[in-house]
Amino acid sequence: MVADEKKIFGHPRGLPWLFFIEMWERLAFYTMLNVLLLYAKDFERGGLALPSGQANEIYGFYLAFVYFTPFVGGILADRMLGYRRSVLIGGLVMAGGLIAMSVPGTTFFYSGLVLLVLGNGLFKPNISVMVGNLYAAGDPKRDSGFNIFYMGINIGAFLASFLSSGIRNTYGWLMVFRVAGFGLILGVIILLLGWKVLAHADRQPEKDPNDAGFGAVAGKILMPALVVGVITYVIANKFIPDFAVTPAxxxxxxxxxxxxxYFIRLPRTVSDKERPGMFALLPIYVAGGTFFMVLHLNGSAMTQWAADDTARDIAAPAAFQQDALPTYYKNAGEDVPRPAEANLVVVEDPAVVRMFGQKRMDEQTLAQITARYPELELRDFDPKAQATDFSGEEAALFQFATAIYADGKVEVVEEKDAHGVPSYSAKIPEREPALRRVAFMRKTPGGEVFPTYLVTQDSFDEIYSGYEARFGHPPEQLEPGKWLPVINPELFQSLNALFVVAFTPLIVLLFGWISARKNVTTAQKVFYGLCLTTVSLLLMALAGLASDGGAMRVSGWWLVGFYxxxxxGELLISPMGLSLVTKLAPKRLVGLAMGGWFLATAFGNKFSGFFGGIQHMMSPVAFFLVLAGLAAAVAVFIRLLLPKLDAAIEGLS
Structure with a gap:
């Protein structure tokens, strides 16, 4: 492979093509990811109503395998497919996964996640390798090229938060997945249009007789990993199913x-000249895995913090606001008005509340509610109607409607959350048609009709008598039919991408200015990034202190500071990590080495889900201090190894 000599602003002409391909792919990826946990655990707006621990486990496993499969995808690209073809196939498979998730039913939901995992394994590591391949060895523009590429990632991620919020508020959860699939298709189209230009970033698959073939990797690594994992799961599930760490x-x-x-032993299989660089990658993997464990809390613990502990009654365009439904008020402040009592319909059975929240109910339950509350009127919708069929007031009303199924078709399953508290999930057979779709309506004394929401007696008391017990006077109530508008919790995730776009040119200029006076190595940047990661978690520990252990919602500025x-820190770790992989690994193994980087990220991501699942078992202060301690320990580890890391990088220059 020969580097492309044609330049655009000093960078290879293939960089803009890869920038926009990745931007659209990341837009699709984060549009789905922003709402994945919320959709899985939601029981108020038609989500899956899974217990918080199980929802976090899905999130953690999804992100873990999304970053594990690049290990295999890198090998396939290196030795069989090449990079362009791998990215193309991966993009198409991921688009198929998102379309599958947009079809109602848990079978399609899980099938879509599997396709996303497989497609990402081919796409993600190899497009990053293509960026590195655009540059000749020793090209000083390489680091800034990765920074520019990283900006493309985060432009997509920034737009995704607003796209997912606006779409789900207006058209519901499933439309989010459809729109994300369309974004991925656009990225694939750009790849095809730039196919010839990107030939300079590709190379023919190459094999070395001293390297293990794909069959050997599968037989000696992947298969043992699968067997060991399954055996461990079976044993743990039988003997310690209720342990803090789940069997899965x-x-x-x-x-x-x-x-x-395998990765620890890999440096011993290469030549003496290549060995120092391969050994130097190991601590970089540790740093990357630790960092992404914290960063990807954005979709688990930090989004839960935004949903449960952050005051979200913030002025914003209507498309990015949703009604504050009953759970919002359990720790809302004294100045937050509560909904009118007439907005709520009290039912004794919490399973019925979950059925209503999941927008699925049987005819018998409907009859029981209308018999108990004869003043309720039913507003009927076409049972096949979707949110996209309505606009204005009709669309707002449709969000309170629930589908009615024949008796015996709705199965209410009782499960327990991480605290042992029972929760309920209403399940229906795949593709079961609804008989009706209704909203429960009440009238004001003036004759105005408005929709109501079903709650348990405990939730009702928490909103009203609980308020009076906390503040010593009854709460201010909104007009009947009105709800407090609050911004979506996933919008806070956009801050990470916003700051990446804003900070990237500043970071590039800062280190350009510093480098003219003092050499700051790539490994040193990784160390500084870990220090900043520790500081961000210490800030959130202070936020936990301000929340009085979660008893009151706190300002969103804490999340702004954290992000x-x-x-x-991310700008000093992630693009530098990608750059180091392409620097330190031999050319024939750079795809595999990139897979190692994503494997380390997979470990971190799995623990993002794990920590999200145990978040409410600890006080907020203790939770964030534990994470800060882990980040600080790895920062010290990298600092001790800096001389050896710098020497290894210098030796390959």
């Missing part, structure tokens, strides 16, 4: 040991 998580961690051993600091 144990299976994943223990099952990954053969893969970890600003951790983003500065």
């Amino acid at each position: 998580t144990m299976g994943f961690i223990i099952g990954m040991i053969p893969v970890i051993i 600003a600091i951790i983003t500065a």
Whole structure:
């Protein structure tokens, strides 16, 4: 492969093509990811109503395998497919996964996640390798090229938060996945249009007789990992099913040991000249995994913090606001008005509330509610109607409607959350048609009709008598039919991407100015990034202190500060990590080495889900201090190894 000599603003002409391909792919990826946990655990707006621990486990496993499959995808690209073809196939498979998720039913939901995992394994590592391949060895523009590429990632991620919020508020959860699939298709189209230009970033698959072939990797690494993981899961599920670490998580961690051993031993299989660089990658993997464990809390613990502990009654365009439904008020402040009592319909059975929240109910339950509350009127919609069929007031009303199924078709399953508190999930057979779709309506004394929401007696008391017990006077109530508008919790995730776009040119200019006076190595930037990661978590520990252990919602400025600091750290770790992989690995193994980087990220991501699942078992202060301690320990580890890392990088220059 020969580097492309044609330049655009000093960079290879293939960089803009890869920038926009990645931007659209990341737009699609984060549009779905922003709402994944919320959709899985939601029981108020038609979500899956899974217990918080299970929803976080899905989130963690999805992100873990999204970053594990690049290990295989890198090998396939290196030795069989090449980079362009791998990216093309991966993009098409991911688009198929998002379209599958947009079809109602848990089978399509899980099938879509599997397709996303497989497609990402081919797409993600190899487009990053293509960026590195645009540059000749020793080209000083390489680091800034990765910074520019990283900006494309985060422009997509920034837009995704607003896209997912606006779409789900207006058209519901499933439309979010359809729109994300369309974004991925656009990225694939750009790849095809730039196919010839990107030939300079590709290379023919190459094999070395001293390297293990794909069959050997599968037989000696992947298969043992699968066998060990399954055996661990079976044993844990039988003997310690209620342990703090779930059997599935144990299976994943223990099952990954053969893969970890492979990467630890890999440097011993290369030539003496290549060995220092390969050994230097190992601590970089540790740093990357730790950082992404914290960063990807944005979709688990930090989004839960935004939903449960952040005051979200903030002025914003209507498209990015939603009604504050009953759970919002359990720790809302004294100045937050509560909904009118007439907005709520009290039912004794919490399973019925979950059925209503999931927008699925049987005829018998409907009859029981109308018999108890004869003043309720039913507003009928076409049972096949979708949110896209309505606009204005009709669209707002449709969000309170629930589908009615024949008796015996709705199964209410009782489960327990991480605290042992029972929760309920209403399940229906795949593709079961609804008989009706109705909203429960009441009238004001003036004759105005408005929709109501079903709650348990405990929730009702929490909103009104609980307020009076906390503040010593009855709450201010909104007009009947009105709800407090609050911004979507996932919007806070956009801050990370916003700060990446804003800070990237500043970081590039800052280190350009510093480098003219003092050499700051790539490894040193990684160390500084870990220090900033630690500081961001210490800030959130202070936020936990301000929340009085979650008893009151706190300002969103805490999250703004967290994302600003951790983003500065991200710009010193993530693009530098990608750059180091392409620097330190031999050319024939750079795809595999990039897979190792994403494997480390997979470990971190799995623990993002794990920590999100145990978040409410700890006080907020303790939770964030534990994470800060882990980040600080890895920062010290990298600082101790800096001389050896710098020497290894210098030796390859």
